[in-house]
Amino acid sequence: MNKLTLSLACLVFLAAFTLRFYQVDYPPAPFMDESAHVQAANHYWQTGQFEPDHWEHPPLRPIMLHAFLQVFGDNPYGWRIRNVLFGSLAALLTFLFALGIGGSRKTALTAGLLLATDPLHIALSRHTFCEVYSAALFLAAVVLFVWHRQRSSWLVLSAIFIGCAMATKWYYFPAWFLLYLLTLHEDNNYRSPGSIAFITSTYLLIPLSVYTLAFYPWFGRGHSLADFGEFVTNVFSSIQQYTADNYMEGLMFLSHLSAGDWFIRPIIVGEGIVGSGSGEFILFSNNLPVWVLTIPSMLALLVIAARKKSLQTALPALLFFGSYLMYLFVKRPAFLYSVVPLLPYAFTAIAFALSRVAERYGARIQYGTLAVILAWNMYLYPLATRKTVPLAPYQYILDSKDIQIRQKAL
């Protein structure tokens, strides 16, 4: 990697970090589930119990949060810095992913900046939503896979990150399986029994080892391996039965339950306080003017990949659709924040599509489009981060029926 590429990577990370870290200590009180997450972090570490968080979630999340609380203290920084850091790393990893699958520096920069400035990703990165760091962990595994070039230790490291991601959320199961198959396929590894054994043991046993190890405090409650199997089966069965009724009444995300809406319909939920002519808000939206490009870009990428006969080029689409299909067909509600693991692949595909257009019509169109998108994202930034804004320029967004607004003199 030359100096220019390294500088661009640093730029993407710094931009993402600045947007996520700036005034992250506001609000000073816990927001949504933050209080439960913090209590659960200490509780799990000390007793192996999951409450007051849900027991269906794998337990690396409370372990990680406990570590951050030890370093930064039980304050807004301690609660949120984990997401700030992993959210920023996700932008850097998106840059490296786009570069690794054959994108130019321009393409990689576009993909990285799209994630760095995405309002939903920023909003979630400033609180304790587990999707942000679990997606970053899995993306690290993908990037290591893409860049490993038959280096054993890189594949092992990739497997460790898969284990970390799986020990945080089960979202990544289809993509994990896909990576395993792709590694077998790469360089005809499937023809060599030694390589099959290495890849299988690495991509199966190491993630399982990490996953099991995350339950160490839970085993401390007297549990056996048989109990563990019973517990995992119960988790799976319980998750299948979740409906909207199982969630707290008034939860803002309940207004949109289908993943089918994510890339084709506007979704804006959130809350805010308004005074005379101004207000502060935290909105979770799907940024449709940009996201609507996702599906066409994915299809274009698949066509290009088919023409080039390149699995590498198709990788964003394979990882995207592999996970997205799960969201579409899973029985439980799919809330908007679950989209986070898909965003790096979505933005990489959009960046590739823009580069393709630029090849035909000139680079200006790519720079122009990127500038417009970044300007639009920055216009939405205050709404994702509780900054005080005048109401008039945002009124058409704030009119959404799914934003809970309270009146207050600022």
Next chain:
Amino acid sequence: MYKHRTAWTVSSVFLFAAILLAVSQHGRSNRIYAAGQTTHTIHTPEEAYAIWNEKKIRGRTLILFDHYPHNMGYYSYHGNPRLYQSNLVEYAIFQNMIRKIYFVVPEMEWNEFRRKEFIRPIREATETTKGLYLYNQSGIPIIAVTPASLPHIAEPVLVYVNTRMFGLEQTRDLLARNMITSDIFVSLERVEHE
């Protein structure tokens, strides 16, 4: 071609095996049984907790012959949970005394029990003919079974019997039939403010 792939393969297998052994050993070492077998008659549920606490039991399986236990979760308490007459089981879970519960439902009440709104079955317990895993906030396995469906349990268990609901002899026969041993057998003779 991957370098040192045999070494990595063997290392992965050993790592996995070592972690399974470590967590298993960690679990076993945190399961504490009482010495000998004792029987206790109590008059309020809190007395059962005092007995368990005195024996320093930990990580145990409980066979519960009683009403469905209080099960509202950590958030139902203001501040740290405390022991009340109604929350013996949940409090013992919070203290890591209990890790698994077989909740015995009289045969005649089984069909009615299944229809009750307050239970939320997760799945059928396939190792029994009439058994259901019930959802609870702590996530420990609570398996509702009829007496005839109670399986053999290899480890010594805690037994708690509300004698208003189950006869003592009937309970002892059932345990003997299933070759279940108990280190602490508690029977509740009278419940105040029930």
